[in-house]
Amino acid sequence: MNAASAIIPVIFMLGLGYFTRTRNIMSAEQNAGVKKLIFSLLLPILVFNATFTMSIDPKYVRITGYMFLLQLITLFLGFAVFRLLKTDYSHVSPYMMTTIEGGNAFYPLYTSLVGAGFSSYFVLLDVPGIFVVFLVIPIVLARITSEKTGFKSILKSVCANPIICGLVAGIVLNLTGVAAAFMKTPVFAVYEALAATATMPIAPLILFTLGYSFSVGRENLGPIAGTLIVRLLMMSAGMGAAFMLFPWILDDRQLLIAVILFLMSPPAFATPIIVEKVFRKEADGQFCSTYISLHMLVTVIVFAIIAVLMG
Secondary structure: OOHHHHHEEEEHHHHHHHHHOOOOOHHHHHHHHHHHHHHHHHHHHHHHHHHHHOOOOOOHHHHHHHHHHHHHHOOOOOOOHHHHHHOOOOHHHHHOOOOOOOHHHHHHHHHHHOOOOHHHHHHHHHHHHHHHHHHHHHHHHHHHHOOOOOOOEEEEEHHOOOOHHHHHHHHHHHOOOOOHHHOOOHHHHHHHHHHHHHOOOOOHHHHHHHHHOOOOOHHHHHHHHHHHHHHHHHHHHHHHHHHHHHHHHHOOOOOOOOHHHOOOOOOOOOOOHHHHOOOHHHHHHHHHHHHHHHHHHHHHHHHHHHHHHHO
């Protein structure tokens, strides 16, 4: 029931978004407004809160660093691969190679297998993705979309990004000890309630917009399948490398399950919103959203296999 409780709401919100589009209940412009709300206001709050309150066990810093490096490699390797494949979506497919949806895909499935007591593994695996999706990718996008401008202009554009502002502010306050001191005050309980209220709608809204853009047709089914295969191969290679570099993972059942399920999870649900700057046609958004939705099905299959073999 725990797995069903995690999966069914995701399917419901995707379906609700799809139903809304097919029944003309909401226009494409209104859906774009929802995306703008997520990107400009709600996600910056989420990123700030995550970096402001994060705490990682020093023992696992190497795994955290490895996950960050792996996501960088898959991103830039994706550019090389799809430059050779030359599909109609080669300009967006590289961004589908990197980032991992930890909160809405991995975490609920993982905790249904091992319990919430091992949520620290979720933190050490997921934190690197925050830097990739909200710092690295925006820098890459700024570089691609501002090639004729100088470095200062690119840097200014990146720094003006509300998500980057939230990320930097959270890290600075964390590293300087301000966050630790604040957490000891009675006011922190109020802050936690406010942060939870502000960030609670993010996942459902993102799932809704993904479902709204969901579309599978003959014109994009082939590229979606090809992109999915390339990502699964990259992540499988990354998984093998992790086991070679950190063989002690194999001796920790909970961590082993975490690494396998995490690397088989889809890209961050926010990715289609973030990479809109490089979209050339409306079908690009449908391609990204449909790809992530189908990848989620793969994740559920992997989850079921793990539950049978290791549950």
